[in-house]
Amino acid sequence: MQPNVVFGNAPLEGANRGGWFMGHFITPSDDPRSLSNLEVKWGVHKAGEGRTQWATNVEATTLSILVKGRFRLQFPEQEIVLSSEGDYVLWLPGVPHYWSAEEDSTILTVRWPSKSGDSVATPTQGEQS
Structure with missing residues (x-):
């Protein structure tokens, strides 16, 4: 039976999942954190860490909130510093991005929906038509 309250x-x-602790990838499937409509990540990044290649979510919308530090996200049309x-x-969905931790x-990142394989590598902006 699924619990009514979960804490952790x-x-x-x-x-073991790159910071992701809620989403479709949680097993067993009757765990309340196993969701297809939402996934949540607690990302802890050291200064200088980042993803240098463009990635795009095909179907998911993403919200990233700075808890502490300084974090830079690059999008095709602009750069955002949290x-x-x-x-x-x-x-x-469909917006390429990459990121780096300046400090x-x-x-805290929330993405919806939660679908396997939704995040895909994309060509660099110079290579896109």
């Missing part, structure tokens, strides 16, 4: 520790529970606690950026940073 996001960094510990997401440690520098104050609570700064956030939301982007729609040790903690980011």
Whole structure:
């Protein structure tokens, strides 16, 4: 029987999944954190860490909120720097992005829906037509 209340520790529970602790990838499927409509990540990134290749979510909308640190996100048309606690950026499906932590940073990311294989590598902007 599925519990009505679940508690835990996001960094510990997401440690084996790159910080993701809620979403379609949680097993067993009767766990309340196993969701197809939402996934949540507690991202802890050291200064200088980043993803240097463009990635795009095919169907998911993404919201990233700065908990602490300084975090830079690059989009095709603009660069966003999250520098104050609570700064956030939301982007729609189909928007390429990459990121870097300028300081040790903690980011809470919510993405919906939660679908396997939705995040795909994309060519660099110079290669796109």
